[in-house]
Amino acid sequence: MAPAATMTSRTILDAPENRFPLNLDIEIPRIRNLFHAATSNQWNPSLDIDWPALDISPYSEKQLYAARMYWSRRAWGEYGAISESPALQIRFCKENCAPDMRLFFAIRTQEESRHAEVCFRMAEMLGGYIEQPDLSEFQGAVATHGVRKMALDPDVPLEGVIAALVCAAEEIAFDVFRHLIDITPNPVAAQVLKSIMRDEVRHCAFGWAFMNSRIPHLSKTQLGAVEDAVITMIEKVELNGYHSAWLSPEGPAARAEIEVDRLTWEAGLGATVEELEKPVFIASVQRVRRQMQESWGIRLPMFRHHKIDGEF
Template sequence: MSVATSTTRTILDVPESRFPLDLDIEIPRIRNLFHSATSNQWNPSCDIEWDALDITQFSPDQLYAARMYWSRRAWGEYGAISESPALQIRFCKENCAPDMRLFFTIRTQEEARHAEVCYRMAELLGGYIEQPDLSEFQGAVATHGVRKMALDPDVPLEGVMAALVCAAEEIAFDVFRHLIEITPNKVAQQVLKSIMRDEVRHCAFGWAFMSSRVPHLSTTQLAGVEDAVITMIEKVELNGYHSSWLAPDGPAARAETKVDRLTWEAGLGSTVEELEKPVFVASVARIRRQMTESWGIKLPMFRHPKIEGEF
């Protein structure tokens, strides 16, 4: 279909203006993150002590659950591989600071690395699983809508980055830190720590970008950023995108929470509702406080049937 016959306008329809091509440093904090990423590479095939994973100590049910858990993580990371190029296109179309475009070339590679290491973990536990057992769970793990937002010229880039990085990835980071603390299996913990090393930079990128942009945003634009963050928390995070116990009750959600519990009982990398709930609540509170202090926006209190009161 040609652009002329398309009924949906995307950022791809906006004429590209690449020249003059400026590669000077505009956001030093992001340029430093780019250099840190290039000098702190790791290899999923040889930087994890895979030989130390002894699966003979686990029951068949635990092994199947752990296979599903790590396969599910690979599905999510795989989705991020296509998310990064979509944002890269947006950066180029809007002629954003070169520091951002440089950093995202590495971010794409890092997401691919995360998918690979999760795939390898699932394979060693008995075999990678290619798709969810229940088709209704596919929507929960497939996407959080960022690729569509990134290509939508009506959604400000600041709103996309605030929602994706300063909200969703910050929550994921806090959960990763929690997982590392409670996971006794040496290999599973190594995998989690390796991914988290990269996620630290991903989160820092978002705050550095927003710090460079917020002073130039109007009240209306800041309200758009606030709306994007609220949508991400209410429609994505509280719908079970990262944590299955938050998903609406049903056969798929119950199956996934059972997978999480069996994997946690085996010490192979997951967590459970009673342990993760206070981490999630504290994460949302921290994000709300940081956005108020840094950007002057005030996120509302949220509600969820699995969480007592407002948080």
């Protein structure tokens, strides 16, 4: 039998510490500027949202339950990002990455915590936070997108992790956020969305700044690994319903979540529906493909989904 040490998967944690010499000079000015912007643009979920303006009296019991589930689901997703940031911090430190990245991600963890809290508070104001999905089979769709595992896997290049997480998934999420703000009439729900989006702008900018600093130094093989990571994120995560319930595999859980979104959208409390989000999603994927090709020379394939006509 093989020794126990060889039976477990190797992770970045198995690499020896290599902290010194510790360099804190500016290496990627754009990211250092994002770090300073993040520290000076803090907001407080308990004080900076006009919670007293949220009047729930016009909504039916069914709408309120749906909205509670919707905002609880958002809180679950944001909570997952809280552990994603430290995993990437470990990777940055183990690979002795530019100090700008480590500084920025210290603030990013705080921002994801803030997003989880504000979504929790919104659910509470609507009648009460819901701790888990009604149907257990939906937990897999909202639990993780695999970034923590990718971040600790030395066989996945860091550039692939950032390209997949930020320049693909977070860019798509950003476009959907902008769409949600445009269609959400409730002023408090819209204020919550706008507050989160203010931080997400910096998160997306970080990804492109890092990748633009690294692309000139990558081999063809490394670029291929980046491309593979992005394709996996779009095909296995985004097109599997991680952010949008209507893209989930059909079944009782997906139908329940789609109904939650529809009722919340009808109430104007923050969600969207398939017929409105679909063109936004398609345009976002096309924008990401175009930008990666123009900036990095990466050519993403066309994608397919049974709920979307043709390739996109």
